[in-house]
Amino acid sequence: MQRLVILGGGESGVGTAILGKQKGYDVFVSDYGKIKDNYKEVLANNGIQWEEETHTENKILNADIVMKSPGIPDKAPIVKKLLEKKIPVISEIEFAAPFTKAITIGITGSNGKTTTTMLTYHLLKSAGLNVGLAGNIGKSFAQQVAEEQYDYYVLELSSFQLDGIVNYKPHIAIVTNISPDHLDRYEYKYENYIASKFRITMNQTQGDFLIYDADDEAIAEWFKNNKTKAQLIPFSLTKTFEKGAFIKEKKMEVNINDDEFIMETEYIALEGKHNMKNAMAATSVAKLLQIRKATIRESLSSFQGVEHRLEKVLKIQNVQYINDSKATNVNATYFALDSMNTPTVWIVGGVDKGNDYSELMSLVNEKVKAIICLGVDNKKIIDAFGNIVDVMIEVDSMNDAVKMAQRLTEKGDAVLLSPACASFDLFENYEDRGKQFKQAVQNL
Incomplete structure (x- = not known):
């Protein structure tokens, strides 16, 4: 029986524990802080061992595989010891992905990712697709893989979650934009943070898609020095494309598979230039999944936005x-x-x-x-x-x-x-x- 140790007893940790137990792992959860009561209850109900306010090394360093919650930095002493022993330390997304046949849409970026994730989910759900919402948002991906049977997942992915992937690849990836953030976790090197975001496309193949902001300097810089196998779908406020999304004469145009979707921007519920970008990214996904134009139009005009975001x-x-x-x-x-x-x-x-x-x-x-x-x-x-x-x-x-x-x-x-x-x-x-x-x- 393989031993799965989980560092961090929050949403992603407890979700991974449930999935690990279901798949026959010997599971142990260790949190250096306190575990919330509702999570303790879930662990107890599932017969999963846990500890809080400490990391007992002899219960952790005997792991075959470790899932580290995104909030724990690589420089934490226990993580360093695991890496020295060459024990794989992965993220929840990496652990859970092989256990689902669902198509995943992965969304990352410094800003706009929650709005884009929620809007994409809204578009897919309105079209009647059987879709889950997870990642940095809502109920943990691993728990949903254990308990639900979705055909699609829309995943909001932070750079920390992407740091912990090895084989995971989304069928459709979105990079909304990149600006300096969390540099304290990346040795204060902006290029490390950028590289981290682009891990989202590292395993993609010719059959996959990467949707990205063509106006973003950091993204443009990455493309100068790096390649992806995925098919590229750019979006922009200033440029136009044969294949991609853009704004022209107060209309949003999304041109994918030689089929054009046009909508006047004044009918899009979200306001502001950055939200036009979020709308272009989400609409590109809807077009790739061949959602009807009438459904897209209706969803864009009815979407209410995200709490705590403008x-x-x-x-x-x-x-x-x-x-x-x-x-x-x-x-x-x-x-x-x-x-x-x-x-x-x-x-x-x-x-x-x-x-x-x-x-x-x-x-x-x-x-x-x-x-x-x-x-x-x-x-x-x-x-x-x-x-x-x-x-x-x-x-x-x-x-x-x-x-x-x-x-x-x-x-x-x-x-x-x-x-x-x-x-x-x-x-x-x-x-x-x-x-x-x-x-x-x-x-x-």
Whole structure:
């Protein structure tokens, strides 16, 4: 009996444990932190052994295979020891993929991947396909492989999940865009992070497809030095293609298999330039899977967007409050500020992952009337924008941030929470941060 050790008792860890047990592995789950009660219950119900707040080496280093949760870095001591012993350390996606015959659509990128994943899922589901949604989102892929019988999966894949693949290949891969993020996990080398994202296509063959943003510099740079066997489907806001997706005269055109899909952009529910890209990527998948044009059109016009991503919360005294808590890096905030068309009070800050704020300068200059810094250490933000905006305020709670924002606005303004940073200094995660923002706005 092969021994499967799982590091991390969260969603992906527990899902992998269930699948491993079902497939006849001797399974052990080890978490250096605490395991949530609901997960403990699932493990107990499935007769799976676990430990928390420690890694017992003699129970781990005897593994035949190890599934490491995406949050655990390669430089963690236990992972280093496993690698020294040449024990394979893989991701949930790599472990689960061989156990399903389903076609997978893998979506990665620094920004836009959740929206693109949700929109692609919405398109496929609306067309009546038997489709699951997993990866970085919702219920774990491994658990769904154990318990469901889907024909397709739409998977949101982070660079950390892709670091742990060996043989996995999606039939259709999407790279939404690449900008510096999580560099602390990649020796502060941008090229390492880019290479990590492109692992999504490393096992693809001529029968597979890679959909990508043809306007993105980092992606273009990768193509100069690397090749993929997959058929390429580019999308762009500025270029046009014989095969690919583009915007021309306020229409989105997607041309695949010599069959053109055209839709006026004003009827697409998602707003903003970056969302046009997300729509082009998702529509390309729908076209490859030969979904009817009427279904695509209907789905694009009915899609509601993703919570915590440019989510309109409330309008109070003609001031629009917008929750973009999911913007955990500068590039995401760039999209948010770019889509603002009224004077904006911007709430920003948190745990900085090596941010370079210079690319936001022109947008801040043009659109932002006041900045509220919501973080434990705001020095970098103050240094960057102190001379550009007239009003700069530091707060250390979401309630204070929202109350202060209300004082600084006049009719016709907007308040935008788009932190450009991780949330762990004051919040559990970006969802917690977004929920607190919405609650504070509702309390005004």
